[in-house]
Amino acid sequence: MVDVSVAKRLVTAIIDNLPAPVPGKRPVHTIGIGVKGEFVASDVARTYCIAEHFNGQTIAASVRFSNGLGGPEQHDGWSDVRGMAVRFHLPDGTGSDLIATTLGEFFVRNVDDFFEFAKVAKLEPYRRQHWLRKIGDFLQLKVPPRNPYPNETQSVDAGALRYADRHRFSQLGIFQVGLIGAPESYARAPYHAVHTFWVTAPDGVRRPVRFSWQPVAGVRNIGVEEVPRDKYLFKEIEDRLKRWPARFMLMMTIGEEGDALDDPTKPWPGTRMRIAMGTLTLTEVPKDQEAAGEHISFNPCRLAPGIEVSNDPILEARREAYEVSREMRGGCPFRWRPDNANPK
């Protein structure tokens, strides 16, 4: 189990690298919007997992979409990882969370990697590369660094790239971050929970799985040539849900012997068995945003019986780090249910 002091150091390392921390708010994924919805499991879901929200009844859900960047400024049009945190409200009053982002793979394997990454990938002044150096890159058949966005003066890009050059396990995640872009809508991006979980079937069989949300409306980013707009995602989802609900399919991929179970930097091949576990229907953006998202303290380890964490060290670290972060901003405490499969 990750020590609370380590979790505090983790959160501090994140806060120290922010352009402008916002007291009382999340250090990263600071800008977000809460959305109300409901989840209905597919007919086959219950045959793979005994968790209550997979038994087929309609389950109320709270969803918080977010921009990955920390700090008070909203830059919807910047290329950035987006978050989708889902709380399934179970009939007995408890909850089960599923936290996902648009990043398919994480960029560090464990807490030590993260501390090293935080040292290397510091915020640095970010300027347009001189045109002569760009020509030099073109002549070497390289792609030069992107131009800064309007009002962007600092970035961690250069440090993250230096880290990736030195650590092959991080290359996929950091490469993906570089290409991730900005979605046209929060409802038009896929979200991946990156970690491995274990699910238990009614016959007692335990399977390693990874979850992802696939948007029914399809995936669509804004064009890279467009001048990025700072604020459009909140209004877009609000307007979209006034017209029609938005839906996501919950896909569960089943790992095989030999797949990386405890390492979120390693992808599983697309040849793994994939189960459609259910549909999340988003219905409205509630007026009370504090209750709908800001005051909900999501935790990737808050899991209904039938779902368990793997030994992924990053997942384990997130359990305490989310709690430390919650304490710092005065959010709702994490209450382990007594029968939770993973009390630690």
Place this chain on the structure above:
Amino acid sequence: MPIPSDERPIDRFVDRLPQTRVFKFLATWILVPFWAWRTPVKPLPGGPHPSFQRGDNVQCMMNLIMPLKDKSPVGRAVAALAIAQNKDAIYAGLNNVGTVHFARFVIVGDNICMFSVYDGDFTNYIRDFIATIGSVFNAVVSLVEGGDDVIPCEQNVEAFIQWVHERDLYQVPDTATDFLRDQEALNGDRAVSPVDDDLTLLPRKLVLQLRANANVSLGNGYRAYPGFSAAQVRERLGLGW
């Protein structure tokens, strides 16, 4: 307060440079050949990556590209006729192989192509295939460059398997960085300690690989029901196989 943009006309010009005809000409005729000479790249081998994991050994993709000897409409028509005349034999043979999900012949430019999805080991697939329809396949192979060396294929089994493997497309991995690992493995590169890569070279490495290997399969392909073999699908659908 908005920070004024530092973009100058020269910056705009340079940003658009790669899309200009002049730069494309320079890249095609000077830069790419120069870097191919300076940093030679071997073509990556075709077919799926070897794996012991079950899911990787069902629904494997074969993308066989075979350049026709006669690169004229008549030559293409002869190839089309060879397939049409032997359709029943080919389908019966594929039924007998039993591990094939889908197979089709396609003419693309001056190539006759066979695209198929099969279960199990590539070598066994080709061996079973020529055991059941080798004589028919000879009619197709005889129309293809280099085909004369391996016909009759049912009597040149190992040579024919190698011949097919060499014409099966390299499958670019689904993840960009796995492409780097493929190249390192082919070159026998071992990770030095500390690792000192340059990820910004990925575009050049891809360009040079596509120069060495003009036809490739992009990614591992989509599967609607991954993890199931042809036998399992037939059994679950009750097809009485």
